[in-house]
Amino acid sequence: MLKIASWNVNSLKIRLDQVLTWLKSSDVAILAMQETKLLDENFPREAFLECGYHVVFSGQKAYNGVAIASRYPITEIESDIPGLDDPQRRILAATLVDLRLINLYVPNGFAVGSEKYSYKLMWMQKIKDYIRQQLQLYPRVAVVGDFNVAPEDRDVHDPLVWEGSVLVSPPEREAFKELISLGLSDSFRNFSQEEKVFSWWDYRAAGFRRNRGLRIDHILLNEQLNSLCRQSNIDKSPRKWDRPSDHAPAWVELDLELGGA
């Protein structure tokens, strides 16, 4: 079994110990991280290596930043895509043996109608072209990350409160659906799930304690990987720790051995 996870860590500098602790306890072979908020020269490469993980990263000062930790060798690393000349470090694609992993930190969008919202929608269109191309190039593709979109009302603690807001607005949901339409599945929905399972809770107003969350972190699998997916869920336990990220890790278990027969 191969376990893959995605976690918006909201500063790897602050969260490094939590990430390593979680990796040791979770048996995750491949972890995609978002919001590392680190320059590449400051990335804690040695700490991951000491835990048995290769690591690649694309970071910037203060904001954004993505990384992949993997027990398998990492090749074919891409952090920029055609048609998107963007200084914001939000994309990191890599090959783990014979699995193509695309790690995304989709823009938040701030508020419907804002400049950042337009940027988000434009960004999602560009990534769609890239994913279409990657699905043609690679037989096994996983697209994971913080999508900053709750796909359906059941992914929202109170759909009425959130109606029309950024993260749930119809154009964002449509853009998400278009990614799915390329030939991906939202692995979480492969399985019957408990109600009100979320991946992000606002730090403010005791959002986590009251389970006022959204499911905005996703693991999308192409057909071949989806047919091998045996479990998909969100581990909310790290959200209970002291000084947590505002996101919890999403994970999948695949009936697959990389490089195996």
Add this chain to the structure above:
DNA sequence: ATGGTGGTCTTACCA
């Protein structure tokens, strides 16, 4: 109770 918190080399911005 009509706002809250948390991260980043700030005096504001981002989420």
